[in-house]
Amino acid sequence: MALxxxxxxxxxxxxxxxxxxxxxxLGLGLSLxxxxxxxxxxxxxxxxxxxxxxxxxxxxxxxxxLATLAVVVPGFFALGALMHWVFARFSVSAFNSLLVTFxxxxxxxxxxxxxxxxxxxxxxxxxxEVKFRIGALYVALPELLTLAMAVALSLLTWAWLRYTYTGKxxxxxxxxxxxxxxxxxxxRGLSLLLSGLSAAFAGVAGLCLALSYTLAPAQIxxxxxxxxxxxxxxxxxxxxxxxxxxxxxxVSEALTMALTAPAWAPLVxxxxxxxxxxxxxxxx
Amino acid sequence: MRWHALAGFAAAGIALSAVPxxxxxxxxxxxxxxxxxxxxxxxxxxxxxGYSGYFSFGHGAFFGAGMYTTATLATxxxxxxxxxxxxxxxxxxxxxxxxxAVVFRVPRLRGELFALLTLAVTFVLATVVLNTPIDGxxxxxxxxxxxxxxGPSPSSIFYLLALAAALAALWIAREIHxxxxxxxxFAIHDDEDVAEVLGVPTxxxxxxxxxVSCGLAGVAGGIQAxxxxxxxxxxxxxIAVPLYVVxxxxxxxxxxxxxxAVGAAFVTGLLYAFTAGDYAVAGRAAVGxxxxxxxxxxxxxxFGEAVGWLKRRHRLSATPAAAPVIDVAxxxxxxxxxxxxxxxxPMLEVRGLSKAFxxxxxxxxxxxxxxxGEILGLVGxxxxxxxxxxxxxxxxxxxDSGRILFEGRDLAALEAHRIARVxxxxxYQIPRPxxxxxxxxxxxxxxxxxxxxxxxxxxEGEARRWLAFTGLAAKARSLPGELNLHQRKFLELAxxxxxxxxxxxxxxxxxxxxxxxxxxxxxxxxxxxxxxATIVFVEHLIRAVMELTDRIVVLSYGRVIAQGDPxxxxxxxxxxxxxxxxxxx
Numbered sequence: 001m002a003l004x005x006x007x008x009x010x011x012x013x014x015x016x017x018x019x020x021x022x023x024x025x026l027g028l029g030l031s032l033x034x035x036x037x038x039x040x041x042x043x044x045x046x047x048x049x050x051x052x053x054x055x056x057x058x059x060x061x062x063x064x065x066l067a068t069l070a071v072v073v074p075g076f077f078a079l080g081a082l083m084h085w086v087f088a089r090f091s092v093s094a095f096n097s098l099l100v101t102f103x104x105x106x107x108x109x110x111x112x113x114x115x116x117x118x119x120x121x122x123x124x125x126x127x128x129e130v131k132f133r134i135g136a137l138y139v140a141l142p143e144l145l146t147l148a149m150a151v152a153l154s155l156l157t158w159a160w161l162r163y164t165y166t167g168k169x170x171x172x173x174x175x176x177x178x179x180x181x182x183x184x185x186x187x188r189g190l191s192l193l194l195s196g197l198s199a200a201f202a203g204v205a206g207l208c209l210a211l212s213y214t215l216a217p218a219q220i221x222x223x224x225x226x227x228x229x230x231x232x233x234x235x236x237x238x239x240x241x242x243x244x245x246x247x248x249x250x251v252s253e254a255l256t257m258a259l260t261a262p263a264w265a266p267l268v269x270x271x272x273x274x275x276x277x278x279x280x281x282x283x284x
Numbered sequence: 285m286r287w288h289a290l291a292g293f294a295a296a297g298i299a300l301s302a303v304p305x306x307x308x309x310x311x312x313x314x315x316x317x318x319x320x321x322x323x324x325x326x327x328x329x330x331x332x333x334g335y336s337g338y339f340s341f342g343h344g345a346f347f348g349a350g351m352y353t354t355a356t357l358a359t360x361x362x363x364x365x366x367x368x369x370x371x372x373x374x375x376x377x378x379x380x381x382x383x384x385a386v387v388f389r390v391p392r393l394r395g396e397l398f399a400l401l402t403l404a405v406t407f408v409l410a411t412v413v414l415n416t417p418i419d420g421x422x423x424x425x426x427x428x429x430x431x432x433x434x435g436p437s438p439s440s441i442f443y444l445l446a447l448a449a450a451l452a453a454l455w456i457a458r459e460i461h462x463x464x465x466x467x468x469x470f471a472i473h474d475d476e477d478v479a480e481v482l483g484v485p486t487x488x489x490x491x492x493x494x495x496v497s498c499g500l501a502g503v504a505g506g507i508q509a510x511x512x513x514x515x516x517x518x519x520x521x522x523i524a525v526p527l528y529v530v531x532x533x534x535x536x537x538x539x540x541x542x543x544x545a546v547g548a549a550f551v552t553g554l555l556y557a558f559t560a561g562d563y564a565v566a567g568r569a570a571v572g573x574x575x576x577x578x579x580x581x582x583x584x585x586x587f588g589e590a591v592g593w594l595k596r597r598h599r600l601s602a603t604p605a606a607a608p609v610i611d612v613a614x615x616x617x618x619x620x621x622x623x624x625x626x627x628x629x630p631m632l633e634v635r636g637l638s639k640a641f642x643x644x645x646x647x648x649x650x651x652x653x654x655x656x657g658e659i660l661g662l663v664g665x666x667x668x669x670x671x672x673x674x675x676x677x678x679x680x681x682x683x684d685s686g687r688i689l690f691e692g693r694d695l696a697a698l699e700a701h702r703i704a705r706v707x708x709x710x711x712y713q714i715p716r717p718x719x720x721x722x723x724x725x726x727x728x729x730x731x732x733x734x735x736x737x738x739x740x741x742x743x744e745g746e747a748r749r750w751l752a753f754t755g756l757a758a759k760a761r762s763l764p765g766e767l768n769l770h771q772r773k774f775l776e777l778a779x780x781x782x783x784x785x786x787x788x789x790x791x792x793x794x795x796x797x798x799x800x801x802x803x804x805x806x807x808x809x810x811x812x813x814x815x816x817a818t819i820v821f822v823e824h825l826i827r828a829v830m831e832l833t834d835r836i837v838v839l840s841y842g843r844v845i846a847q848g849d850p851x852x853x854x855x856x857x858x859x860x861x862x863x864x865x866x867x868x869x
Binding site: 040086090092094095096098099100102103104105106107109110111113114221224225228229232261263264266267270271273274277278 | 339386387390393395396397399400401403404405407408410411412414415421522523527530531534565566568569571572573574575576579580583
């Protein structure tokens with residue numbers, strides 16, 4: 001087996017870093033709602049794609065892709081809060097939340113297919129054209145944006161949970177909601193806030209998806225396994241975990257692709273996930 | 285009962301296998317094929333996941349293993365199609381058992397973690413198949429494989445095979461549901477640790493259920509490979525199979541063997557109705573919406589809710605409400621074996637037993653013995669290691685070092701369910717009944733799995749005896765959730781007694797009871813001893829300890845600090861210090 005050239009290796013490491021950032025961004029909301037609210041939101045992926053399609057639609061109508069966040073983020077925040085309200089109203093268990101959000105995924109997927117058809121859609125914006133050169137390596141602006149947003153949102157969430165009063169209260173809820181309520185924490189309000197935030201993060205991830213990838217409804221499921229792997233590797237409810245684990249997975253995938261065949265890449269993330277589950281199920 | 289059911293299955297089989305001969309349009313045959321196909325998949329999934337609560341999202345992997353076994357054998361090895369089906373089942377079953385042998389050893393890998401792990405396994409298998417000569421990328425064509433001619437038209441064979449597989453899957457699911465294996469699986473569903481301690485070999489049962497479940501999925505895959513005649517990785521290992529089987533079982537009702545079949549027929553019909561009308565997209569959305577509504581409003585599934593409703597109606601009209609009064613006078617006459625107070629030979633010897641949790645030494649070199657026929661009180665302040673001792677002796681925790689000799693046999697190396705079978709039973713301080721089993725079933729279970737190893741009918745007889753003994757006879761058909769704390773404590777007792785233990789470990793049975801209830805309980809415990817059982821009695825309530833015990837052992841910080849006659853021991857300075865602290869001045 002011939003080793004690929006250094007440039008190629010560097011380029012694939014870089015692309016691993018960027019796709020890892022997207023894994024982390026997609027995983028952030030998932031990890032928060034699972035770790036802190038005990039809701040496994042399978043529909044997170046469908047929401048991200050819905051956000052991507054909305055960006056595609058609005059940008060096609062002449063809006064700047066970044067400006068679409070002004071519409072998508074508040075809308076998704078409300079959607080996430082509504083979802084939590086339903087879960088709380090019917091006291092849905094962690095496992096049942098997986099089933100309910102699967103149902104929701106099917107509905108959103110059908111909705112996307114109905115509006116935008118099953119054909120591939122590609123957002124044509126000026127962003128994709130902008131490339132930077134670092135030595136022999138190229139970096140595209142959308143990828144850089146994805147990395148920046150993933151890092152910024154993960155760090156902000158981390159700082160919020162660590163340093164602010166509401167953040168600490170949120171962690172108390174994650175630990176034991178009834179006890180937190182007994183100590184005067186507004187469990188209902190904060191849970192709604194966190195659920196809304198998670199969905200809003202899905203909207204931001206959607207923007208990044210639309211900037212870098214070709215969209216199709218069936219692609220919703222393509223991200224599921226890898227992102228779950230990143231979420232669990234990173235530790236549930238840990239805001240920095242998905243990003244770090246996502247980058248680890250992204251880089252190892254990119255190296256696998258460069259050294260063997262691209263089709264072997266999924267093996268890395270899922271093997272990592274299986275090993276983590278078998279080795280330390282208690283930590284997740 | 286069984287012959288009636290067998291006759292019913294045979295009649296259904298004969299009636300349905302006549303369908304191809306009516307000359308209906310081919311459309312009906314292929315639609316019914318699909319229904320049976322999904323019935324096999326959903327019913328087989330339910331055997332592990334519905335019964336035991338281990339929700340697998342990896343059914344697609346085992347289905348796919350079957351598909352690729354048939355495709356490979358038929359195209360590359362020239363094996364006749366029908367002969368590939370047993371192989372498909374076998375490969376899938378072995379794959380499942382191999383996976384289970386690893387996964388079921390990790391205690392916390394349950395619920396959503398098990399679901400995700402099995403899903404990940406599906407993707408790993410898909411990647412391996414795609415990149416190795418098993419598939420290699422382009423997929424496998426089976427169109428050249430000769431099809432045996434059974435039935436009036438070339439495609440009838442698929443209908444008949446799927447029908448046979450569906451009936452077989454339903455029969456197997458029904459037999460397991462009614463067997464000891466099924467009872468054990470339902471206990472695992474509610475509380476796996478307690479099931480193990482009561483004598484259910486949980487590891488082997490899960491493995492057996494997983495093997496059967498995967499094998500049936502493999503056979504369904506083998507038939508499907510030939511039916512679609514072109515096998516690809518993308519279609520085979522898609523997320524559709526696991527999600528649809530979960531959906532069908534949950535919709536139909538996963539606590540009953542027939543529920544998933546109802547769900548399978550319903551969902552397949554729904555999807556077909558929408559595709560036929562060119563609304564495939566709307567069909568999937570409708571399925572999603574129905575799933576949400578069912579989870580929110582019918583948590584037991586369509587079939588499960590219907591069965592539950594019938595049962596409730598039946599119960600309301602059947603059972604008279606009798607007040608649960610304990611009449612100790614009714615207790616069976618004391619067994620002749622009741623050797624006088626204490627003084628017997630040692631029955632349980634604990635030697636040098638140690639157990640630490642992350643640096644906290646819960647038990648340190650504990651030595652004690654329990655003599656045949658006595659009531660030994662085990663006392664000590666909170667956190668002194670009493671409950672840990674019970675957990676180690678009953679096999680829930682493995683000791684770090686030391687020996688536990690019970691009638692000459694070392695328990696330290698035994699699995700918990702084997703300890704239950706040699707005649708040791710325990711109760712839990714906070715009652716842990718199986719929430720979805722009736723009070724009667726809760727008590728019958730240890731009679732089936734404990735030292736008695738009774739058949740179901742005998743076990744229920746035994747259970748009724750112990751329910752009468754503990755004053756719960758009128759509650760036999762209730763669910764544990766309908767009992768109050770006092771009754772649940774007594775249910776714990778009845779459950780421990782039903783395994784006919786020679787040594788009974790009682791962990792704070794009196795805590796939380798009122799004065800009158802405590803008097804009842806004390807009389808009950810005396811009566812148990814008079815029947816010949818030896819008892820270790822963990823309790824904080826000194827009045828009860830003084831009244832009941834022959835000897836006591838005092839633990840403090842995981843060490844035995846005193847033992848002997850109750851009155852003498854409670855006055856020893858070390859014991860007083862352990863309870864009340866050091867005196868000043």
